[in-house]
Every structure is written in C-alpha cells, then in structure tokens.
Amino acid sequence: MYINELICKNCGGKCCKYYPGHTLPKDFGNSKDEIFNNLVLAFKSGKWVIDWVDKSKNLYFVRPAIKGKEGYVFEHSLSGECTFLSDKGCTLPIEKRPSGCLYLEPKENETCIPHLSKINSSKQWQIFLDILFDAAIEAEKIDFEL
Ligand code: SF4
Ligand code: SF4
Numbered sequence: 477m478y479i480n481e482l483i484c485k486n487c488g489g490k491c492c493k494y495y496p497g498h499t500l501p502k503d504f505g506n507s508k509d510e511i512f513n514n515l516v517l518a519f520k521s522g523k524w525v526i527d528w529v530d531k532s533k534n535l536y537f538v539r540p541a542i543k544g545k546e547g548y549v550f551e552h553s554l555s556g557e558c559t560f561l562s563d564k565g566c567t568l569p570i571e572k573r574p575s576g577c578l579y580l581e582p583k584e585n586e587t588c589i590p591h592l593s594k595i596n597s598s599k600q601w602q603i604f605l606d607i608l609f610d611a612a613i614e615a616e617k618i619d620f621e622l
Pocket of ligand 2: 497
C-alpha cells in the first residue's frame, strides 16, 4: 500500500479525475459469501460497477462508478472522474479504497507508479466470475411491496 498525502494533496487527485481505481476480490471480503454480499450492496448503491478489459477472455473487474454514470451495474467508459472524489480528496476511508488506488505509488510531477495492472486485477476476478454475475443479478432484482 502506497500513501503519500502531501504529494497527492498537491496534485489534487489527477488519477482519480482521469479514471477510478480497479479493485481486487479481496477488497470486498475474505470469503465467497462475504464477497457476494458486499458486491450486492455495492451494486445496489449505484456507486460501483462491473467493467471489463476483454469480454471474450472473461477479463472483468469491479471499480467505482464515474460521476454522472452512477446507477449502472455494467459500465465501460474509457475515462471519467471517480464518484468518490471530492474537493477534499477521496471520501472513502483508506481501508475501503480499491487496491488499484492503494497500489498506485505517488511520485512528484505525475510520475506515479502503478503496481497493479487492470489485467492482473481482472485475472484475479476470473476465479470469482460466478459470484460477480450472481451479485449483479441479485442487485438488479426489483423489490415488490405486497
Ligand atoms: S497518486 Fe499520483 S496522480 Fe494520484 S493523486 Fe497522488 S500524486 Fe496525483
Ligand atoms: S476510490 Fe478514492 S482514491 Fe480511488 S479513484 Fe476514487 S477517489 Fe481516487
């Protein structure tokens, strides 16, 4: 995990303005049940989406929504500002941030170093694809009041 509040404060969150960080399955829990339940809650909030590197190779990943595009479960914008970015920085506590954000090493002059690629994240999500798609279906179910 790489945190440098001073460098990031001076930068103003250029990475977060360009594109949200990608997650790993472990960001949502330590067991399949926990991951499933937290994914359902995340998708229902409208602030987390499933995106993909290559559908034909089953390379999907989860990331925060982009501002103005909240409320979708599947979303594939190529760039846009993370829904969790405020003018004071990230609104998520550090332990709730995507691994892709925490593995981006802040450096001066926009030379930050990514230590977790989107493809490697997607490969980790491949093991959990059944849970990922079941959670998407569950989140999109409409609750009818009797
Ligand atoms: S990680 Fe880099 S681009 Fe992102 S806010 Fe920090 S200094 Fe800016
Ligand atoms: S979750 Fe936070 S740190 Fe990560 S891209 Fe969004 S605003 Fe930036």
